[in-house]
Amino acid sequence: MAKGHTAARVALWRALHVEAAPLPHVLEDQIGLKLLAPDEGWRSRGDMDPQFTRPFRASIVAHAHFIEDLVAEQAAPGVSQYVILGAGLDTFAQRRLQAEPRLIGLRPSGVLMDTFKRFNFKLSFDKQKISRVPEQVQIDRSLAFLKAIGQIDPILKNWFLCADGKDEGLTHNVLLDRSSLLREIASWKDSDSDVNDMSFVLWNGVSDPLKGGLSITYHARSGGSLPAGIEFSEAGTLIRCLQDPRQGIVELMATATDLWPEIYWGVAAPSEYLRKQRTFQDRQTVGWIGYCPHPLPTADFPDLAELRPTRSQGTIIVSCADIMDEKNVQHVKVVGESDIKLMELGLLPARS
Missing domain, CATH: 3.40.50.150 (Vaccinia Virus protein VP39)
Structure with a gap:
């Protein structure tokens, strides 16, 4: 098997x-x-x-x-x-x-895959930079982020602690009870934690991913083998349930990069593409929607659907106007060519 x-x-x-x-x-x-x-x-x-x-x-x-x-x-x-x-x-x-x-x-395949697309959506921190951000600042940013993304879509409006059962979990909304988030963060601490190490896992109170069920993981730790960043799981829920998936993911990225200048890359892409089809297996990729922390000239990327500058002086990259399909040869070609160009410019970082 x-x-x-x-x-x-x-x-x-x-x-x-x-x-x-x-x-x-x-x-x-x-x-x-x-x-x-x-x-x-x-x-x-x-x-x-x-x-x-x-x-x-x-x-x-x-x-x-x-x-x-x-x-x-x-x-x-x-x-x-x-x-x-x-x-x-x-x-x-x-x-x-x-x-x-x-x-x-x-x-999932065939008709089922049309119903629920397997996607990854992750924003990656520079470990050394995020380790220098005081924990209290990280907490304030996290709560500001969770509050702001609630304006994007109803499935992003509430965030709860994970618990042994649904009813118990729904009693701890971190946006209404800041202390519950502090307890969650404290539960991650161990003897190896540095002073600003911080992690938490939250869910939006919906159990079924086909109806909007989603969780978010925040991990900012200077040591260890796990990468640091913000990740939505299962990101296919965003594709299925956001009223406008493209605009919603762009807004999520823009909100996060405005709050965390320590984000050095972001990508939303089909899981299968990330596993098997990316042009450089040891490098990041723009995927369907990506974030590069540098300004990018439109002339260098004529085939992309959109290049949107961010307030953090970076660029949100939309490779395809439609939701990326790893089986669509043109979609894969556009993403691959963009990755190659970024590599030539020295702007495509290694995978963390």
Whole structure:
């Protein structure tokens, strides 16, 4: 069975929850670990540190617990089939052999892919620069960002702490209760944290990504192997649910880059393109919509749909007028040529 990096990491985090979290466990799942059969040293990996990954794991297992309870609840009145889009290493069927409804796991394609496009959207921090920003300033910026993006679309209006269940999570809206965000940030701290290291994971209170369910991860840490930045997961929700996806993502990027001059790159692009089709595998890419922290002359990029200057003296790049499709040869060609030109100009940074 082919296993993606994200699916493997999530499976290991679910297993690590059983090993590291106190009883009672939100989710008992070590089957994915057995299926993966990783090397003995997997627990020593930087992305498996029990303390550092605790909020990530909390988000993962809480979401899984909620969904599985919902499936069991819906099975009672007669729902007979449960389809997982992008099943990865989901083990619901193995852990509940007698369960109804019938479970089907699949990777979206064809008609399903038209319904929900797999996208990544990430804004990357320069680790050294963000480490010099006082934590209080980062908190103020984060709250200002969350408040501002609520004007873009209703699905971005509320942000809650991740919790063991939906009802509990919905009691902690960080825009109404600043102290809840401070508690979330404090929960990430460990003995290796530098003074300005700061991380949090929030969700918008909607469980179903097909109806707008979305989470945001903020990670500003000078050390460790994980990249620093702001990431929306699953970004396909933005493509599906924003009233104007292109304008919405451009506004999200503009808002973030106005607040964080430490952002050295931004990209929103189909996940498959980022994994397999980018021109330079060791470099960033403009993707569908990207951010470069330098002014770019229109004459050097005649085929792009839009170059929008930002107040931070950078440029938001829209490669295609329509939502980028990794199967569209013209879309891939335009993005590739833009990356090549940026490389020639010395403006395409290495991947973090």
